Amino acid sequence: MAERRYTKDHEWIELNGSVGTVGITNYAQEQLGDxxxxxxxxSGKKLTKGGEAAVVESVKAASEVYSPVAGEVVETNGAIAKDPSLVNREAETNGWFIKVKLADIKEFQALMDSASYQKFVEGLH
Amino acid sequence: MGSTAADTHTDLRKTPLHALHVELGARMVPFAGYDMPVQYPTGILTEHNQTRAQAGLFDVSHMGQARLWGEGADKALEKLVPGNLTGLAEGKIRYTMFTNERGGVMDDLTIGRAKDHLSIVVNAACKDADYEHMQRNLPKGLRLEILDRALIALQGPFAAKALARMSPDVDRMSFMSFAPMNIAGFDVGVARCGYTGEDGFEISVHNDDADEFARLLLAEPEVKPIGLGARDSLRLEAGLCLYGHDLDTETTPAEGDLGWTIAKRRREEGGFPGDKIILKQLAEGPKRIRVGIKPEGRAPARENTVILDVAGKEIGKITSGGFGPTVNGPVAMGYVTRENAAIGTPLGLVVRGSTLAAKVAPLPFAPHRYKK
Known part of the structure; x- marks a missing residue:
């Protein structure tokens, strides 16, 4: 199974070879609301680690989605552009945002694993 | 992901319905010094649609309720607001605003005439300043009584049906009227008005009764609790101003397109703060005016978004903007120069560095469905 890592800004990234699929976590979509x-x-846009990758807007407000790693956008998820509520319903699966070709795989390995992220989120309450 | 910082909830005031909100699973946020429900577990979209389709219960106890007692209270209060109060019939409510010497709006409010006093409802964030303003500028013979009561709004096409089950009298009330009543054993003040564009009521309840009364309303099959998030999207679609955003001390009622609140007699006589400035603007047209703005794409344009004319020149800013669930798309209000205020005028909105196409649109975005 492909490996998954998380950021403190509540993005997840799943690595397949040198390409990472990026989305926001279920916790993040709950916080955002609809x-x-x-x-x-x-596609082709160069992203920096921690730089703005996408924008997600709820009824209340606009928020940025940051890239967990440096790299180049190779694909975006047209399904969430067409049906933004998919981000709420399937944040950690079909509600992904972008696929990024990583510039440096070590950046991925330095991110939080699932257990660390869970602990991090629990600490927010 | 950005902007999910947790707020600290210390030193916030609580309304008499606070425990009920928490029990219902609301997400509480600080608003105007109170710990208020922004949404319940169903979320803003569902709450918005519930209010348009059925009925919603809103806790608006943070708003200020007061009474002005004494001979000539109407005439005296007319010195602070441009609304026609001496012409206000008993049992009727009027929307008006406190203006300053520059014609700017210090707060918007409703004033109702009861048998022996005026009933005043003001915004939460302005209430202390409003009370001080009245106490300082009204004749000593009048008495301002500040009420410490809950205020519960019941809004939506089935609000009257739900409330009439407990008190058949409410169904006969006309829009913008109010009356003291006894509903299910509770002494309440019922006003047929609201802030959603729908038919509905705002019910003033003694603090000690508020929780029980709200639970009674919520037990009606049409009624669900609605948070501040949906309250904002509902009023935006209804084209209603939010004080501090669409109106402020640097904006006149004429600029706010609220000339309809200033009756002929008040226009002829003046006699309210900033009257010369406001009346001149009403006669000649203000330089800038509040309009509805419909972005043509799907991207919402939020408050403070810069508005451009067709030539790309900055002509104003969005003052309220977001997603309208009933419209099923982005909606906004903002101020533009008078030359660009006609319905259908093309505008540009600067969102994250790009210029998005938009048009001046008629308000409201969702038709008002008030009881005639």
Whole structure:
């Protein structure tokens, strides 16, 4: 099974070879509430680690989705642009945002694993 | 992901329904110094749609309720607001605003005439300043009584049906009227008005009764609890101003397109703060005016978004903007120059560095469905 890592900004990234699929966590979508709009980057866009990768808007507010790693956008999820509520319903599966070709795989390995992220989220309450 | 920082809830005031909100699983946020429910577990979209389709219960106890007692209270209060109060019939309510010497709006409020006093409801964030303003500027012979009571709004096409089950009298009330009543054994003040564009009521309840009374209303099959999030999207679709956003001390009622609240006699006589400035603007047209704005794509344009004319020149800013669930798309209000205020005028909205196409749109976005 492909490995998954998490950020303190509540993004997840799943690595397949040198390409990472990025989305927001279930915790993040719960905090946002009903997602009504997403803005995705163009394919080929270069992303920096921690830089803005996409925008997600709920009824209340707009928030940024940050890239967990540096790299290049190779694919975006048109399904969430068409139906933003997919981000609420399937945040950690079909509600992914972008696929990124990693510049440096070590950046992935340095992120939190599932257990560490769970602990991190529990600490927020 | 950004902007999910937790707020600290210390030193916040609680309404008499606070425990009920928590029990119902609300997400509580600080608002105007109170710990208030922004949404319940169903979420803002569902709550918004519930209110448009059925009925919603809103805790608006943070708002200020007061009474003005004394001979000539109407005439005296007219010195602070441009609304026609001497012409206000008993049992009727009027929407107006406190203006300052520059014609700017210090707060918007409703005033109702009871048999022997005026009943005043003001915004939570402004209430202390409003009370001080009245106490300082009204004649000594009048007495301002500040009520410490809960205020519960019941809004939606089935609000009257639900409330009439407990008190058949409410169904006969016309919009913008109010009356003291006894509902299910509780002494309440019922006003047929609201902030959603729907038919509905705002019910003033003694603090000690509020929890029990709210639970009675929530037991009606049409009624669900609604948070501040949906309250905001509902009022935005209804084209209603939010003080501190769409109106402020630097914005006049004429600029706010609220000329309809200023009756002929008040226009002829003046006699309220900033009257010369406001009346001149009403006669000649203000330089800038509040309009509805419909972005053409799917991206919402939020408060403070810069508005451009067709030539790309900045002509104003969005003051309220977001997603309208009933419209099923982005909606906004903002101020533009008078030359760009006609319905259908193309505008540009600067969102994250890009210019999005938009048009001046008629308000409200969702038709008002008030009881005639």
């Amino acid at each position: 997602v009504v709009f997403v803005e995705l980057p163009a």
